[in-house]
Amino acid sequence: MASKNLLLLAGDGIGPEAMAEVKKLIAAMNAKLGSGFATDEGLVGGCAYDAHGAAISDADMEKAMAADAVLFGAVGGPKWDKVPYEVRPEAGLLRLRKDMELFANLRPAICYPALAASSSLKQEVVEGLDILIVRELTGGVYFGEPKQIIDLGNGQKRGIDTQVYDTFEIERISGVAFELARTRKNHVTSMEKRNVMKSGVLWNEVVTQTHKAKYADVKLDHMLADAGGMQLVRWPKQFDVIVTDNLFGDMLSDIAAMLTGSIGMLPSASLGAPDVKTKKRKALYEPVHGSAPDIAGQGIANPIAMIASFAMCLRYSFGMVAEADKLEGAIAAVLDQGLRTKDIMSEGMSEVGTVEMGDAIITKF
Amino acid sequence: MASKNLLLLAGDGIGPEAMAEVKKLIAAMNAKLGSGFATDEGLVGGCAYDAHGAAISDADMEKAMAADAVLFGAVGGPKWDKVPYEVRPEAGLLRLRKDMELFANLRPAICYPALAASSSLKQEVVEGLDILIVRELTGGVYFGEPKQIIDLGNGQKRGIDTQVYDTFEIERISGVAFELARTRKNHVTSMEKRNVMKSGVLWNEVVTQTHKAKYADVKLDHMLADAGGMQLVRWPKQFDVIVTDNLFGDMLSDIAAMLTGSIGMLPSASLGAPDVKTKKRKALYEPVHGSAPDIAGQGIANPIAMIASFAMCLRYSFGMVAEADKLEGAIAAVLDQGLRTKDIMSEGMSEVGTVEMGDAIITKF
Ligand SMILES: CC(C)[C@H](C(=O)O)[C@@H](O)C(=O)O
Ligand SMILES: CC(C)[C@H](C(=O)O)[C@@H](O)C(=O)O
Numbered sequence: 001m002a003s004k005n006l007l008l009l010a011g012d013g014i015g016p017e018a019m020a021e022v023k024k025l026i027a028a029m030n031a032k033l034g035s036g037f038a039t040d041e042g043l044v045g046g047c048a049y050d051a052h053g054a055a056i057s058d059a060d061m062e063k064a065m066a067a068d069a070v071l072f073g074a075v076g077g078p079k080w081d082k083v084p085y086e087v088r089p090e091a092g093l094l095r096l097r098k099d100m101e102l103f104a105n106l107r108p109a110i111c112y113p114a115l116a117a118s119s120s121l122k123q124e125v126v127e128g129l130d131i132l133i134v135r136e137l138t139g140g141v142y143f144g145e146p147k148q149i150i151d152l153g154n155g156q157k158r159g160i161d162t163q164v165y166d167t168f169e170i171e172r173i174s175g176v177a178f179e180l181a182r183t184r185k186n187h188v189t190s191m192e193k194r195n196v197m198k199s200g201v202l203w204n205e206v207v208t209q210t211h212k213a214k215y216a217d218v219k220l221d222h223m224l225a226d227a228g229g230m231q232l233v234r235w236p237k238q239f240d241v242i243v244t245d246n247l248f249g250d251m252l253s254d255i256a257a258m259l260t261g262s263i264g265m266l267p268s269a270s271l272g273a274p275d276v277k278t279k280k281r282k283a284l285y286e287p288v289h290g291s292a293p294d295i296a297g298q299g300i301a302n303p304i305a306m307i308a309s310f311a312m313c314l315r316y317s318f319g320m321v322a323e324a325d326k327l328e329g330a331i332a333a334v335l336d337q338g339l340r341t342k343d344i345m346s347e348g349m350s351e352v353g354t355v356e357m358g359d360a361i362i363t364k365f
Numbered sequence: 366m367a368s369k370n371l372l373l374l375a376g377d378g379i380g381p382e383a384m385a386e387v388k389k390l391i392a393a394m395n396a397k398l399g400s401g402f403a404t405d406e407g408l409v410g411g412c413a414y415d416a417h418g419a420a421i422s423d424a425d426m427e428k429a430m431a432a433d434a435v436l437f438g439a440v441g442g443p444k445w446d447k448v449p450y451e452v453r454p455e456a457g458l459l460r461l462r463k464d465m466e467l468f469a470n471l472r473p474a475i476c477y478p479a480l481a482a483s484s485s486l487k488q489e490v491v492e493g494l495d496i497l498i499v500r501e502l503t504g505g506v507y508f509g510e511p512k513q514i515i516d517l518g519n520g521q522k523r524g525i526d527t528q529v530y531d532t533f534e535i536e537r538i539s540g541v542a543f544e545l546a547r548t549r550k551n552h553v554t555s556m557e558k559r560n561v562m563k564s565g566v567l568w569n570e571v572v573t574q575t576h577k578a579k580y581a582d583v584k585l586d587h588m589l590a591d592a593g594g595m596q597l598v599r600w601p602k603q604f605d606v607i608v609t610d611n612l613f614g615d616m617l618s619d620i621a622a623m624l625t626g627s628i629g630m631l632p633s634a635s636l637g638a639p640d641v642k643t644k645k646r647k648a649l650y651e652p653v654h655g656s657a658p659d660i661a662g663q664g665i666a667n668p669i670a671m672i673a674s675f676a677m678c679l680r681y682s683f684g685m686v687a688e689a690d691k692l693e694g695a696i697a698a699v700l701d702q703g704l705r706t707k708d709i710m711s712e713g714m715s716e717v718g719t720v721e722m723g724d725a726i727i728t729k730f
């Protein structure tokens with residue numbers, strides 16, 4: 001049997017509470033289904049900084065590199081707002097993405113039927129929404145050099161970041177988007193700002209070429225990223241798969257998530273390239289929501305995004321498609337049953353805490 | 366009497382149709398109120414490229430530099446999709462912004478009561494919305510160097526753009542935001558990605574210092590730009606003035622505009638620094654919508670954003686506050702009366718064309 005080594009990096013804020021529910025789930029799967037997961041744990045973010053002055057230690061990085069998949073909670077909080085830039089909590093996440101070469105970030109924006117009414121958008125605009133944002137995750141302005149603040153004297157400083165994309169990076173991320181589109185509605189929309197950015201010109205060119213060479217069966221549209229943001233708000237159902245760069249993907253995926261009214265519910269997967277020999281991809285799974293320090297430790301956090309991230313892990317890292325479907329079904333079932341954590345509570349529903357929500361999903365699973 | 370020289374750059378697509386309504390309005394103001402506007406015209410965008418191979422000619426640039434204010438329509442269309450990057454239609458607009466040093470882009474996102482129901486957001490989320498996005502317009506990734514595509518050989522290219530901000534640029538744009546906040550709800554939210562970008566770190570630092578030194582009476586919040594985008598969708602009324610950089614401002618202002626359901630209605634002003642001697646600011650006024658080539662020439666375009674841009678011109682360039690108020694009142698009045706162009710048409714209203722809408726507003730004025 002192939003190994004199933006999971007590294008759990010719960011992080012800060014509500015990360016540990018949410019992760020605790022996934023741990024229970026893993027234990028249940030091992031006990032009842034003999035799923036054979038082995039888990040290890042490490043520190044990332046503010047808690048890692050407190051423990052050893054870095055947002056992730058080299059030892060934990062090594063564990064992440066060796067694991068079959070990493071489950072990641074959330075990082076950051078006001079406690080670490082003043083720590084030096086290089087060791088801020090987010091640096092741990094960024095190092096994981098970069099060192100593991102997790103170039104493909106998959107962010108489904110799904111509107112759970114039970115929650116359609118809780119969106120700030122009209123119900124008919126979001127009901128049944130199911131789009132997938134494929135965000136490039138190891139390039140662009142996040143990592144380009146120079147990235148620095150220069151002291152110019154006379155009280156003047158200069159802040160510089162560099163947006164860089166190479167052909168191969170655009171090729172591989174658009175390949176992922178086209179492949180995934182084939183399993184969905186077969187429609188990709190590529191977004192950039194080619195009218196202002198040279199990287200956008202190249203992005204547009206390479207996506208077009210990749211499409212022509214290998215994926216001509218998929219419908220491809222191009223949209224300027226600002227217009228794309230508008231269209232997401234106006235009529236999101238026009239999209240199936242959106243492929244875009246690191247920074248636009250950050251903005252657009254958060255907006256798409258918020259449209260659904262289900263931000264506490266949305267998972268993500270960050271994948272590397274398949275290994276030439278083993279075909280295995282390095283992978284990290286993470287809820288879209290942040291560390292929510294304001295509600296941490298109160299037992300009220302919504303664990304669904306973290307659990308749904310584990311469902312993506314089952315699907316993409318271990319090919320356990322039936323189990324992933326079943327787990328996603330269990331989430332939908334407890335929602336249909338009327339269970340709600342505080343963030344998604346509405347009239348007539350039953351408010352439950354983190355642990356009860358986790359238990360209910362495990363029971364349905 | 367101070368001079369009132371206007372340069373009209375109608376541009377492409379629906380630009381000329383919308384501008385024609387403003388021309389009628391100016392003629393009426395001159396005839397009935399003796400407003401004393403002198404107008405000249407020039408070419409920008411695709412039509413300028415067709416006429417002389419550049420997105421704006423040096424002669425027209427000179428006119429723009431000399432004018433008291435520039436009224437700008439819209440640029441671009443499929444006809445010019447393949448022209449070289451340097452002379453693409455947008456290059457004309459970008460040159461105007463850069464050469465005139467129009468660093469402050471003011472984009473009000475107002476939800477006209479008569480149109481609240483036409484937003485894709487729930488009526489209670491957008492009704493009464495009145496926020497102002499103050500976007501930095503002459504810096505950042507739009508203009509930073511290097512900006513180029515390098516051929517790396519082996520079929521590989523590299524696209525590079527550079528995000529650069531200096532202290533003084535952040536200082537002056539945040540000054541504009543704080544000043545404007547004082548005339549409104551006295552609340553500024555600054556948005557950047559300081560957790561990923563060094564320019565964001567500097568942005569945050571300089572806005573904080575400027576606030577402390579000169580505007581401590583204004584309420585200041587900081588938000589990460591991705592979270593800001595989410596909050597705009599979730600509950601936009603939490604904002605008063607948002608100050609942000611060129612690229613985030615492009616995305617966020619388009620999203621804010623779309624929230625209102627009134628995208629065909631929204632104006633913008635781009636202002637330079639006050640001249641040391643004359644105190645006059647260079648200025649360009651422009652609708653937020655684009656050139657909409659699909660409906661150009663049909664007489665159905667909504668001229669309201671262009672007319673509302675002229676109202677901003679009256680207010681900011683000529684201190685004609687009473688006239689600006691009156692013109693904005695006339696726009697609201699024709700909407701209350703039930704007149705609608707096609708883009709904002711809804712049941713029970715009267716659909717009118719561009720010319721009728723313009724005439725109705727001029728009559729009410
Ligand atoms: C935490 C932060 C560095 C991160 C990002 O900007 O990528 C987050 O916003 C995300 O989208 O995963
Ligand atoms: C036309 C384009 C260059 C421009 C921009 O990106 O600034 C437009 O989107 C805008 O917001 O005014």
